[in-house]
Amino acid sequence: MVSKRPALRLVTARPLRVVDVAMWYGERSGGIRTYLDAKSAFARRTGAFEHRLVVPGAARDVTGQTCSLPAIRVAHSNGYRWPIGTRPLVDLLRELEPDVVLLHDPFWAPRAVQSIDVPVVMVHHGSLDLDANALPGPTRLYRAGLGGWLRRAYARADGVMSACDPRGDTGRAATLPLRFGLDSAFYPEGDERRGDHVLYAGRIGREKGVLELLEAAARSADPWPLWLMGSGSAEGAVDTRIRKLGLTDRVRLVPHERDRDALASAYRSARCVVMPGELETFGLVAFEAAASGASTVACTTAPSAQLLGELVNTFPPGDPRALLDAIERARAATPDRLAAARFAAANRWERAFAAELADLEHLVAQRRAV
Structure with missing residues (x-):
């Protein structure tokens, strides 16, 4: 009598589940919003990874790819908001069950997020000089206070992502490059004549x-x-x-x-x-x-x-x-x-995000192997 083998099942790993958290995401934000919007579009278009973006908003809404948590508007010129409390973000991240979290600023509960059992990458977009000079008043005093905050926020992160050297600001070297790309609109075509301005x-x-x-x-x-x-x-x-x-x-x-x-x-x-x-x-x-x-x-x-x-x-x-x-x-x-x-x-966004995804997959694999 020939024994019957159990049926083989093809097991496929699901795509990496990535959650980006960004506080400075307003209606008229600059490079950070451009990067995040391009990333969301790339994930939808390719299915290369599961992506959720968490930002401050007028009310809680977690039904779509971009989730908002209640926050108070603090800058009408660009639409920036300050989140209300730490717990809503931590609870939402536990609900989303990400494989890796990318924190795009050091001010929205970095230590609380780093306490969750998931790799956390701190993304270095700003700098001490940039932030301190943005505020009217004693730049030297701002720089000292912000410097201490940054070093504490970055100290326990699983990785640091940056396009420049962040060591002077954060006390940590960049372990992952922050890559930027270009939308297809940015190409030397069109018949615009150069003005004088x-x-x-x-x-x-x-x-x-x-x-x-x-x-x-x-x-x-x-x-x-x-x-x-x-x-x-x-x-x-x-x-x-x-x-x-x-x-x-x-x-x-x-x-x-x-x-x-x-x-x-x-x-x-x-x-x-x-x-x-x-x-x-x-x-x-x-x-x-x-x-x-x-x-x-x-x-x-x-x-x-x-x-x-x-x-x-x-x-x-x-x-x-x-x-x-x-x-x-x-x-x-x-x-x-x-x-x-x-x-x-x-230098299209596709190349930048494909390389970033490979870096994140490697980071998550290393963390799981420990």
Whole structure:
């Protein structure tokens, strides 16, 4: 009599379950929201991993891919909210049962989240200097207080993800690279004619170099128009500086633009796009503008500028004259559309998220093997 073997079952592992938690996710957020929205879209389109995004909101809503928890609005210019309590986030994470959690700022219950039995990656988007300079008042005092908080928040994390060196801020080296990519809209196509204006696109904040850009404009012998696209906490200070420098007739304020196609068109339509901030921890605007075929300016300290090579005109930090010189070079230059097209094609979000997923799978496998 031949014994009957049990039927073989094909066992397939489910995709990795990733939860991103981001406090600074507002209606007019910059690079963090761009990254997270692109990540959610990639997960839906490919099914490569299960993805949930948790952000502060007006009320609790956990029915979709993006979950919101109750929070108080603290910044009307960009829609930022401050979460109410720690327990709702911890309870929701336990309910979602993630394989790995990515915390995109150090202020929304990092120690409580790290107490859950799941790998936690702290994502380093900001910096001590960036955060301290964003606040009016004693920058040195802010820096000391924020530094202590950051080191405590990052100390017990299973990994640190960053596009720059976070050791001076957090006391931890980056164990995973933070990768950025490009939407298909950012490509040197279209028939836009370059105008005469210089374009700034981003948050209107002291830490973003907008005041220094105004100083550079005032030094210029050629009274080129300057367009400021965005909103932020420093709008009052910017308006005061515009009047003080006699730039009222040269500066135009433009609303924040979320539509990717319209933003790419705005980049290409400018004589040049300037990212003047010296404290950028990546600098997605320069990345997008150069890929769109725009003549682009960025500070040498921006990580994105180091990736752009000859597609960007750079200037050293702390030198308004050098900033103006870089703007004048960019205004006079003819963008290399072929090089921009090659760069855009090589840096799509798909490549960035595929590589990130491989890193996260490796981290989770290591944790489970312990």
